[in-house]
Amino acid sequence: MSAFVKAFTLKDAPSLIEHLLPVQKLSAESYKEQMAVQGKTLTALGSYWKGRKPLILSKACVLGCLLPATSDAKRDLEIFEMLMSMDDQSIAARWPRKPKPRDILATVGIARVADFFVSDPPLLLPESSPVDWSNPELEKVKVFWRDDLSIAGRRQLEAQMLPKVPYRTLVDQADRAEEVFDTVDKHIWVAVNRHLGTEAQSIQELMEQLGIMRFGHRPRVADTFCGSGQIPFEAARLGCDVYASDLNPVACMLTWGAFNIVGGDEQTRRKLSADQDELVRRVHEQIDALEVETDGKGWRAKVFLYCVEARCPQSGWMVPLLPTLMISKGNRVVAELVPDVKRKRYDIAIHSGVEDKRFKNAAQGTVRTDGPGQDPYMVHAVAGTEYRTKISTLRGDYRNDDGTIGNRLRQWDKRDIKPTPDDIFQERVYCIQWMRPKAKGKSDDYKFCAITPEDLTRERKVDEFMAGHLATWQAKGWIPDMRIEPGDKTDEPIRTRGWTHWHHLFNPRQLLLGGLVNQMSQGHLKLGMAQVLNSSSRLTRWSLGDGDGRTGGVKQAFDNQALNTLFNYGCRGSRFSVDLIKLRLKSFPLRPNLKVSIKCHSAVDLAEPLDIFITDPPYGDAVKYEEILEYFIAWLRKNPPAEFADWVWDSRRSLAIKGEDEDFRRGMVAAYKRMAECMPDNGIQVIMFTHQSGSIWADMANIVWACGLQVTAAWYVVTETESALRQGSNVKGTVLLVLRRRNGNRKTTRDELAWEIQEEVEAQVRTLTGLNQDAKGLYRDENVFEDADIQMAGYAAALRTLTRYAIIDGRDMTVEAIRPRVKGETTFVDGLIAFAVDTANQCLVPQGIAKAHWDHFTGPERFYLKLIDLEAKGLKTLDNYQNFAKAFKVRDFRALMASSKANKARVKSAIEFGKSEISEGSELHESTLRAALYALMELVKNVDSSEVLAHLTLNVRDYYSSQNQRELVIELANYLSRKLETLRPDEAAAARVLRELVKGQRLG
Ligand SMILES: C[S@@+](CC[C@H](N)C(=O)[O-])C[C@H]1O[C@@H](n2cnc3c(N)ncnc32)[C@H](O)[C@@H]1O
Secondary structure (H helix, E strand, O other): OOOOOOOOOOOOOOEHHHOOOOHHHHHHHHHHHHHOHHHOOOHHHOOOOOOOOOHHHHHHHHHHHHOEOOOOHHHHHHHHHHHOOOOHHHHHHHOOOOOOHHHHHHHOOOOOHHHOEEEEOOOOOOOOOOOOOOOHHHOOOEEEEOOOOOHHHHHHHHHHOOOOOOHHHHHHHOOOHHHHOOOOOOOOHHHHHHHHOOOOOOHHHHHHHHHHHHHOOOOEEEEOOOOOOHHHHHHHHOOOEEEEEOOOHHHHHHHHHHHHHHOOOHHHHHHHHHHHHHHHHHHHHHHHHHOOOEOOOOOEEEEEEEEEEEEOOOOOOEEEEOOOOEEEOOOOEEEEEEEEOOOOEEEEEEEOOOOHHHHHHOOOOOEEOOOHHHOOEEEEEEOOEEEEEEHHHHHOOEEOOOOOEEOOOOOOOOOOOOOOOOOOOEEEEEEEEEEEEOOOOOOEEEEEEOOOHHHHHHHHHHHHHHHHHHHHHHHHOOOOOOEOOOOOOOHHHHHHHOOOEHHHHOOHHHHHHHHHHHHHOOHHHHHHHHHHHHHOOOOOOEEOOOOOOOOOEEOOOOOOOOOOOOOEEEEEOHHHOHHHHOOOOOOOOOOOOOOEEEEOOOHHHOOOOOOEEEEOOOOOOOOOHHHHOHHHHHHHOOOOOHHHOOOOOOOOHHHOOOOOOHHHHHHHHHHHHHHHHOOOOOOEEEEEEEOOOOOHHHHHHHHHHHOOEEEEEEEEEOOOOHHHHHHOOOOOOEEEEEEEEOOOOOEEOHHHHHHHHHHHHHHHHHHHHHHHHHOOOOOOOOOOOOHHHHHHHHHHHHHHHHHOOOEEOOEEHHHHHHOOOOOOOOOHHHHHHHHHHHHHHHOOOOOOOOHHHHOOOOHHHHHHHHHHHHHHOOOOOHHHHHHHHHHOOOOOHHHHEEEOOOOOOEEOOHHHHOOOOOOOOOOOOOOHHHHHHHHHHHHHOOOOHHHHHHHHHHHOOOOOOOHHHHHHHHHHHHHHHHHOOOOOHHHHHHHHHHHHHHHOOOOO
């Protein structure tokens, strides 16, 4: 340990994250990481895991908890950014192309060039730069960095070569910090140590030293909802001891993989690689011996395409259910249904390289959703007569007395691996994509072919093999025998196919392959096995291949968060499946002496002292981990490898925290109470949750209060990617709620609270706006905090004040907070929170409007004015609109919007409003703002000014009797004239005219 560092010197210091967090930059970094998709550090361990939190966010939380907030906020911020590799010099280190010395000298002004560079021939460089290289004497001179130049010195110059663009654009072009993990922070240690009084030369040393200064030992970071391990892995990579637990054993397995494989040392990785090769070799050997994937003429099956087939009740024909007859875009392959009139069925011919028109005509298959209600139909035609039958009719759907829907599908038996001949839904293989090495070179030839009798013989061989081995393999735990428990997501396979056991989701080929892999793999190979299972099952969609030249491919089973059954699917041949065992993984060896625990238990069963909790609980979660991951649990539960044998191989659905109702709150309170009990007095927590419904504040405040915790800060980071943004109208970000233990039993009254909250919120807003000012210059004119961040911090300040108290108006808040809710009723706590949030909103007056006037505006007016202010600053992300709509209680903010695109949102202009939103149904009905916008619209359209004024006096209530109303119009016109100056100059000019018209109006 360093001689400098003394235990407990920071014991009671507030944490940096309680005072500031550069959320805008963090959002840009999170976005960059999420966009890396499969390139993300831990994703390759299990791409089926949904809802990974960005590592960079975890890093910010760990650092933010350990670093102290000092009296020099600006320097705190700079140091934090250095540690996050967000400062300019780190960006220079992350820049993929390093600037050449000659270019630097041509651009950057340096007083003593010799301090940085040497030349060949020597001593030819000018004393100072910029250098004019067109000088013929300098033409042949080569320039090099000085050998003895510090890395900080070099990066300082390189940073000056970065393009002068917003941070988001810079990050877009830079590498991620973790891609240059070992070198990126080389320049920061002198500055960091000076500011913090530490003596560290690496982030791990710094974490250890800060841990000692706060807690007396290396910090112990915990995540008791660890999921895929994104939070605990990052904490371990930063050098903290880590406790990771989750109720779900698949989560534990992924976290184990993060620590032991991605975080494993070189030797571990070498062994993994050798074991993977050996496993692949042995599985191939077994499959090859069965001769079920080769045609004996040098071709090997790459993908088998299967579809459901059903008898048309009207025509009596067996019809393959194919949503499209297209098979491959790249090779222009289509299927043709060739009627076999005698047997009342179709043969399926395959044609490759068809011409454009024929390919396009194949778009429509035998399953369509273009009928009424968009229910899927089976459609086919015999001798010119078209037959349409709803799929639900085929299934025999009926309504039970209790209102639930049943159907006539046979429920599959544990011994079934394929439909029995009487089943409504049959299954057939209809096409095979074959491959064969080219005569020359390393690549392969591919072809799509129809099914031959020999192919069917091979199919039978697999079926017989699996039927013969099923019971033994199930008994040994090599393939699943577990029932599918009904549930939100698990109902679908049961309802739509009659599948009752998890192995029914895999066809005989897939069971054969999965069973071989399972029986031959030890712990560290099980992660790859899960990837194999995810890549080939009856749920793996065949995609036609997007873009030219793509032949098509088999998607993952967990393409989304559901267990969607398919009419047709792709089954990978073993060469294209087993090889997925060889995960393409990054390597970040963890320090050998770290204490890392992974436990599989419910969060309430925690029993270890821990300093920092960073958790991402299942808040109103769309992902039903406890259901969908049974897909993998079913394969592992009976015969788990030694490494995972201590975990409970059951999803224990009843213990999972889920939903948003009473049970959810009770579960959360129990979990967080336990964490609070396991934390020292100076412990700290960060809870991450998705900001999605207006009730989160009330929910979270209730939970926090009931656990004896108090809020000390909250931040909002946009963590979702463009594609996620596009999917839903609700833009999602992550709220970070920072918590401490609440000490004592402080009492207050509601009246006193009002003042306190107001002061606290105002102080918070002042601090952050002040920091924005202080940091100007640091940030190419960008704000550290945008208005939405300040709003969020305002809410947090309100919650901080509230949750400080244990007793309000004589009521015990821990009891109030867990009082069961009656639907539609507003509880005492809801009332307090709404009041706190309102107070916070009141403090967010846009510049250019007097507070006294602001108080007169309605919510929708404030929304419009606030958002115009943000638009004027170039901010156009939809989440701002959503957040402020909630804040200002606008029922339907979209009525006020001209565009609701994720990154190009904007409110309507006066012209776009036209004569809309005036009537009683509108939230702007009879508002002064609406009257003013109407006047602007008329002025832009050159309506005579006396007429404009006449309309205005009618549209603004009490126009003549209230001086205040006219002042409001003048203020509005003035405000809009300034905000619209660049956005809509014609409306800005009209606003100026309006202002002068009203000012100059002679009344009476
Ligand atoms: C939102 S996820 C965490 C995701 C994780 N942060 C990541 O980046 O992958 C929530 C986790 O809580 C777990 N969980 C649900 N109820 C639990 C309980 N009662 N105790 C412990 N873990 C639970 C789920 O299994 C799931 O892994």
